[in-house]
Amino acid sequence: EVQILETGGGLVKPGGSLRLSCATSGFNFNDYFMNWVRQAPGKGLEWVAQIRNKNYNYATYYAESLEGRVTISRDDSKSSVYLQVSNLRAEDTAIYYCTNYYFNYWGQGVMVTVSS
Amino acid sequence: DIQMTQSPSSMSASLGDRVTITCRTSQDIGNYLTWFQQKPGKSPRRMIYGATNLAAGVPSRFSGSRSGSDYSLTISSLESEDMAIYYCLQSIQYPLTFGSGTKLEIK
Numbered sequence: 543e544v545q546i547l548e549t550g551g552g553l554v555k556p557g558g559s560l561r562l563s564c565a566t567s568g569f570n571f572n573d574y575f576m577n578w579v580r581q582a583p584g585k586g587l588e589w590v591a592q593i594r595n596k597n598y599n600y601a602t603y604y605a606e607s608l609e610g611r612v613t614i615s616r617d618d619s620k621s622s623v624y625l626q627v628s629n630l631r632a633e634d635t636a637i638y639y640c641t642n643y644y645f646n647y648w649g650q651g652v653m654v655t656v657s658s
Numbered sequence: 659d660i661q662m663t664q665s666p667s668s669m670s671a672s673l674g675d676r677v678t679i680t681c682r683t684s685q686d687i688g689n690y691l692t693w694f695q696q697k698p699g700k701s702p703r704r705m706i707y708g709a710t711n712l713a714a715g716v717p718s719r720f721s722g723s724r725s726g727s728d729y730s731l732t733i734s735s736l737e738s739e740d741m742a743i744y745y746c747l748q749s750i751q752y753p754l755t756f757g758s759g760t761k762l763e764i765k
Binding site: 589592603639651 | 696703704713714743745747752753755756759
C-alpha cells in the first residue's frame with residue numbers, strides 16, 4: 543500500500559522559514575520525480591516544485607511565485623522529499639501536498655500558517 | 659507560462675445528467691493533461707491522465723477527450739458522489755499549471 547505523509551507544518555511568523563518533510567512507502571521512490579502542490583484556504587491548486595530522480599541528476603523546478611525562496615530536495619535512502627521555504631509571507635498560508643510525478647499518489651497535506 | 663482556462667467555474671446539475679467541464683490551453687500541450695477531483699477536506703484524486711486515460715479505480719462514467727486546445731472531462735450520468743471541485747493540470751512545460759477549478763453541485 544502506498545503511503546505518503548507530510549510533516550513539518552505549523553504557525554510561522556512572516557519572514558520565518560519552514561522545512562516540510564514527505565515520507566513515502568509502498569512504491570519505488572527512487573524511480574519517481576516528486577512534486578509539492580499547495581492550496582491556500584478556499585482557493586485552487588498551485589504547483590510549487592518538482593525534483594527529478596538520480597537518472598536526471600536530481601534536477602529541480604519551481605513555481606515563479608516562490609522561486610528564490612524555496613528549495614526542494616530528496617533523500618532516496620529515506621524515500622523522502624523535502625521543501626524548504628524561507629522569507630514566508632501571509633500568502634504562503636496553505637495546505638502543502640506531496641505527490642509523485644504522475645499525481646496518482648498524494649499525501650493528506652500539511653497546513654502552513656504564516657501570521658504574526 | 660501555459661494558461662489553463664477552465665470553464666465553467668461552477669455548475670449545478672441533476673442526478674443522471676451528462677456533465678462536461680472544459681480546459682482550454684494557451685499553447686499546445688499534446689496529451690499532457692490530467693483531471694483531478696477534490697472533495698471537501700480531502701486530497702485531490704487523479705481521475706484522467708494523458709487527456710483520455712481513465713485512472714485506476716475511477717468509475718467508467720468519467721471520460722476525457724480532446725479537441726484541439728480544448729480538453730474536456732465528461733460525466734455521462736451524474737451521481738451524488740460526484741459532487742466535488744474538478745481541476746485540470748498541464749504537465750508538459752514548467753511551471754506546471756492548474757486550471758482554476760469547477761465546482762460541481764447537485765441540484
